[in-house]
Every structure is written in C-alpha cells, then in structure tokens.
Amino acid sequence: MIVTVFHASRTHKLAPGQKTANRILAIGRAPVEHGFTHLKNWRILTKLRTDSAHATDLLRVLLVLTNLEVNR
Secondary structure (H helix, E strand, O other): OOOOOOOOOOOOOHHHHHHHHHHHHHEEEEEEEHHHHHHHHHOOHHOOOHHHHHHHHHHHHHHHHHHHHHHO
C-alpha cells in the first residue's frame, strides 16, 4: 500500500485532519530520507551489484549504522 500526502490548491484548502495526516507522514519520512542522503554521500548505492532481497537487508543494516553514527 502506498500512502501519499494531501495536496492543497488555491481553491481547495486542506481540512485540519488532512494537515495532521500530512504532518504525520512527514515525521515518518524524514529519517528515511536523511538516511538515504547519508548513504548516497558514502557512494555505497552506486557500487551495489546484488539481488534486490540482499540489497534490502544490506540497506536496512547500513541505515541503522548510519543513524547510530549521526545521532552520536
């Protein structure tokens, strides 16, 4: 399941519940985006040549290690 944010326009303002939903999604998305940014800075993703199942496990481990290093 893919969860996307609500979008407002000039004529359609967001309801308070939609704003809250967007805020919750942003809170959960921010650490993941920061982790991928750090991985890209290490250039690990450009050299990764493996099957997707192994890559997913490897990226999870690297993300945890990166977060530990960043939050020190």
